[in-house]
Amino acid sequence: MTEQITILLIVIPLIAAPITALFKQNFYAWMITLLVSICCGVISGYILLEVIDGKHLIYELGGWRPPWGIEYKIDSLNAFIAFIVSVIAIVTNIFAYRSVPTEISKQNIGLFYAAMQLCLLGLLGIALTGDIFNLFVFLEISSLSSYALISMGKKRQALTAAFSYLILGTIGATFFLIGVGFLFAASGSLNISDIANRFHTFEDMQLVVTAFIFIVLGLALKAAIFPLHSWLPNAYGFAPSTVSIFLSATATKVSIYALIRVLFDLYPVDYWQSLLFPQILLVLGCVGVIYGSFRAWQQIEIKRLLAFSSVAQIGYIIIGIALMSELGLTAAVIHLFNHAIIKATLFIGAGILIYRSNTTKLEDLRGFGASMPWTFAAITIAGLSLIGVPGTVGFVTKWYLLEAAIEQSKWIVVMAIVIGSVFAIAYIWKIVEALYFNSKRKIHIHNVKSGDIKVATASKSMGLALWLGAFSCIYFGLFTEFPFASAYAVAKGLLGL
């Protein structure tokens, strides 16, 4: 019975999306999307509880036995990722209700929500599937819908941002597909566990290395791992607020998940260790942390600042993976969860600021925090988590990362984390300073009809979404049992302990 439920995660949004596209009114389209995401949240939560103690759920699509048919193989990692994605979807949708009508033109609203659901579907699909080609299909579903979503941004730059994301994303997808093709040529199979089981029979072929490089490059592009991150700041910076929230919290995470799968389940660990791959990842992660944090500090616009900080945070996750230890992997997987919460909260905060003031420039937002103290407080809480202050989720991650790095005496990593945190203090302070300490100035509001009062009040639903996030930033920083147990189970599973 439980096995049958897994496919519902894909089927529900797949059926609901075209129906949603028919609606023109915000309320109905939004309602369907919210219901879909709640359904997905409940199902993935249920699945996570089922598999958290190391059990596997296997569902064979259409009753075809693997390796011929497609199989969905759920372990704690899949379930955890699916859970993160669908919970973020719920929170995003709570926020979306009031934000979407102000940012999306009226005739596109139905399509917008449909695209959101397709994106959700794609991300969930990546998380669930155990078939490498099927993974590619879902990767493309989510990417194509996110190109469309980003291009719906209000500013004209959104189109160029979406276009450059489209180009790079397609290159990434193509690389991935080429890699999968090579691997198929070598192994004759597309099922991840089947390939892994028979890996020694075709290990010596040159094709396998090539396939590895193509697949990893493709995924790294999608995951915006330094130095392949150039699409991300523009894409997140110019996307509609709702989209920034959803994508920043989920899209890159899911790509990283796919990377983890490839590294630990598809290819044997010894194989890519001999290619010096962990060292490469470690260096990229460290440089990414420092570079991303530094660039974030330089930004003058709140959403781009947050986007660059994402580049840095992805760096932390990569460092955790590259350390290859139980603690390191635990830190990486927890950070998938923690960073999703933190970034979603921050982007929701930015979204509220945009909703009220129609601008993202820090210069224009001077002194704005004083007139929205609660929003400002929530942003500060999330900002402190990003820095890694004890008592917040960010601290838990950084602590485990530090412990993992010190365990292996990798002092460069420790240095990178410290430098990254110092820059994080600097760029969070920049936001706080601009929003609160700088003297108030008149905010120029564009593109709003005169006499429109909606800019004067932040709506309750947005506040609810924001504080849900801010509250989780602290709650999961104190009561870490749930994310830790999940992440620890994942790390143990991946290392085969």
Added chain:
Amino acid sequence: MELTYWLMLTIITPVAGALIISQLDKYPNIREAITLITAFSLFGINIWLYLQHDGATYGYTFAEPIEGLAISFVLNDFGLLFALIASGLWIATSIYAIGYMRAHHETHQTRFFTLFAVAIAGVMAVAYAENLFTLFIFYEFLTVSTYPLVTHAGTREAKRGGRIYILILMGSSILFFLPAMIIVWFTAGSLEFVKGGLLNGALDPVYVLPLLVLFLLGISKAGIMPLHKWLPSAMVAPTPVSALLHAVAVVKAGVFSIVKVVVFIFGTDFITESSANDWLIWVPAITILMASFIALTKDNLKERLAYSTISQLSYIVLGAMIANQLSIVGASMHIAMHAFAKIALFFAAGAILVTAHKKYVSELKGLGRQMPFTFVVFTIGTLSIIGLPFFGGMWSKWYLISGGLEFTGVQATYWMILITLSVSSMLNIFYLLSIPIQGFFAGEQKDVQIKEAPVACLIGMAIPTLMTLYLFFDPDIVYRLSLAVAG
């Protein structure tokens, strides 16, 4: 009821009080009544804990984010001392604040009383923290929760002060305190407060000095130079805030943390053995002298008091750094003695501001004849700070000097300690005692309309003043709790 539950109540009571107070914006009288009830019950709980404390361990764990790193609280003597002082003076401050805030027509009074209670909850958590991790978290919590109190006025000046306040306090703690804590964790594998010192034996003595410096820099609430600037900046706050938070709760949380670190993380013997304190003592010693000299130049009364606080806080740090039994007793007694005296001084300064609207020392000539009560309070506070007999301040200085005499390190440092202690008492006479002397004997006030402050303020002022007198004759409670710290 088991003591553990009473211990939980020390944090629950002010938080619950804050929740109720926040809902009573429309009923100021009930709101103030709730503030007082909360303050009295909190003090009662702490008294009860003191009376019932029998040496057994009572504690509980709130959360454990990372294995071995728990947010937990435990009943301990030093914490009891701090909690008793803070909660006791909260009563006095609340009474005083009711008079002050109304007479001064302050806005946002509900926010003020709510956050005050929240800050007290933070102080209780710091006092009863079982390990360095918990201490750190609530140290930060205290910074954040007192920030809106500092910028209460909401003016540009208030915000500028608040900016320095939060930048220095949070910045230094994240840059220095947090790394120091992490280093302790990775050398000792734990952050518990251990009698005799957690790091004793676990750390190479060579590294004691740098680590101790990290802690001293990180705990900038103790006001050690050069990271002292936040305290004068915080004087933009309303007087009750300056009085309770910046003469007692926040700054004492700083020195409390330093003493805790010295005694329970390093261990006094370990510090003496590694001779890390040979030259480090100069830092608080110089702070004492420098702050006294700066205080001489300040005409703004509250700023002068702020610099006096910086100088007095360094007495406590000095005592901790000397690191022998007597000096630790002196240091922790000084936490109590200075608290009562300094809060009386701040109350008097606030009373002058509220009734005579005078902020500057040079304007106070002859005012003592119109406000005799206020100036008597000021005089008593001053005498206690100087350390003269019949006032509680004498005992702490006594033990500090005795501790200094027993210092066994470098000769130059030995003399520096003694010179500092005696010279700074002289300086106290110059920059503090001159104020009431001028108030009573110099000049004549033109404005004859000035009367004493509202009754609530006077009651608030009387409590700590009487306490300084009482503590001279019966310092037993303070001494006993301090002795337990020194071991």
